[in-house]
Amino acid sequence: MIDTIEIARALMRVDTCNPPGNEQAAAQILAPLLADAGFAVEHHCFAPGRANLVAVRRSRRMRPALAFTGHLDTVPLGAAPWRHDPFAGEIASGRLYGRGASDMKAAVAAFVAAALDAGGVDADLALVITGGEERGCEGALALARAKIALPEIAGWIVAEPTSNAIALGHKGALFSFIHFAGVSAHSSTPHLGVNAIYRACTAALAFRDMDFPARHPVLGQATANVGLIDGGHAPNAVPDRARLHVDVRTLPGMDHSEVLARLAALAGDGSSLECIHDLAPVWTDPTAPFVALCAAARDAEGHVAEPPRGASFFTDASVLSRLAPAPVVILGPGEPSQAHVTDEWCGVTEIEAARSLYGRLIRMHADAA
Known part of the structure; x- marks a missing residue:
């Protein structure tokens, strides 16, 4: 045996x-x-x-x-x-x-x-x-x-x-990187640049506050979490790039394309979304x-x-x-x-x-x- x-x-x-x-x-x-x-x-x-x-x-x-x-x-x-x-x-x-x-x-x-x-x-x-x-x-x-x-x-x-x-x-899983572009400048004159890390942080707080009205009697509610963030190229420069990773766990009946569109809208100007995993x-x-x-x-x-x-x-x-x-x-x-x-x-x-x-x-x- x-x-x-x-x-x-x-x-x-x-x-x-x-x-x-x-x-x-x-x-x-x-x-x-x-x-x-x-x-x-x-x-x-x-x-x-x-x-x-x-x-x-x-x-x-x-x-x-x-x-x-x-x-x-x-x-x-x-x-x-x-x-x-x-x-x-x-x-x-x-x-x-x-x-x-x-x-x-x-x-x-x-x-x-x-x-x-x-x-x-x-x-x-x-x-x-x-x-x-x-x-x-x-x-x-x-x-x-x-x-x-x-x-x-x-x-x-x-x-x-x-x-x-x-x-x-x-739950399903939507893993995405959001890339943020800025304009580099010397850190002593930040008003001459556009800080990509600030853009990423603003988006991260928006993702934190996302509300998903759908509920499931066993699986509960959909969630979003920012688990990674990085950016910049020098401590004395306004960063012209940043990136964060957001993990959305979805429920049956949710349209993943609509979730991705919502993430892109919350990320705002100067951003682009890269979906890594789309699992139903x-x-x-x-x-x-x-x-x-x-x-x-x-x-x-x-x-x-x-x-x-x-x-x-x-x-x-x-x-x-x-x-x-x-x-x-x-x-x-x-x-x-x-x-x-x-x-x-x-x-x-x-x-x-x-x-x-x-x-x-x-x-x-x-x-x-």
């Missing part, structure tokens, strides 16, 4: 911090396992050393497939020292430690193991394992640009960390049959039923659910609070519970089809 934890540890021993990524090396661990289990496996490279892995297995009935997705890249380690080797997959006190434990190599290992377990189940399955998620869904966007062929999808399981609870979506919000109706199927699998596995929740982060579902439209459920092992932290960990029993839950979901999907 395949060992979920050993798959997770093998993935974690590959440094896939993004940048630069190096996801192809991790994908090559999974590809032979899936190919030997009868999956049609394809590597989709989108940069040197970087690849997405797509594995599909069809049933005799050729019905819409249950799709699982997760990413192999991780965020960098940060400056703080780690007590546990971030690339060893150490196990201590029932926890698997290392970069990617919760976000999200253990989850990928869990759904791959569940798919391998289901060799005797006549189920249609699609596994879309991506690179580059941490920096704006790079890999998923590459799949979309290539218009890869996927089977019809019955529903997407996004295995991001939710402590094995069901989440039905997340995701939300699945709680009454959707696919949600009921996931809830039934959760209940059968003995997990506690909870009210609908949303994820605080964005996922590849922003892209994949448009490439192959289907309901989305975010459901995976790991604590969301462990994502991106020093000494990241995921509970071993939680990883095994995810494998069992995914396996039951595969069987229930096959029976329902």
Whole structure:
């Protein structure tokens, strides 16, 4: 029987911090396992050393497939020292430690193991394992640009960390740089110049005060945050350039083009907007049959039923659910609070519970089809 934890540890021993990524090396661990289990496996490279892995297995009935997705890249380690080797997959006190434990190599290992377990189940399955998620869904966007062929999808399981609870979506993300132009002059005669940093600061305060009237019963309200600002070229000169980065998290139903137009208007004269990431919000109706199927699998596995929740982060579902439209459920092992932290960990029993839950979901999907 395949060992979920050993798959997770093998993935974690590959440094896939993004940048630069190096996801192809991790994908090559999974590809032979899936190919030997009868999956049609394809590597989709989108940069040197970087690849997405797509594995599909069809049933005799050729019905819409249950799709699982997760990413192999991780965020960098940060400056703080780690007590546990971030690339060893150490196990201590029932926890698997290392970069990617919760976000999200253990989850990928869990759904791959569940798919391998289901060799005797006549189920249609699609596994879309991506690179580059941490920096704006790079890999998923590459799949979309290539218009890869996927089977019809019955529903997407996004295995991001939710402590094995069901989440039905997340906000969208609009990341933009706003560039400000000014006129340089000597700092002793600022009236002869136009200060680009002042323009940027004025815009930053306007973005701070942005009000979004839309509300969502679970996801809350849209938000805007200025996270970066820089400018100038000398301390004794009026700066003729400045730049800031604004992050807008959007709700279902919001028009991203209208949000961008509003940002540009608030930025004012002498500015230009450069949109870096445009990722749509995701939300699945709680009454959707696919949600009921996931809830039934959760209940059968003995997990506690909870009210609908949303994820605080964005996922590849922003892209994949448009490439192959289907309901989305975010459901995976790991604590969301462990994502991106020093000494990241995921509970071993939680990883095994995810494998069992995914396996039951595969069987229930096959029976329902």
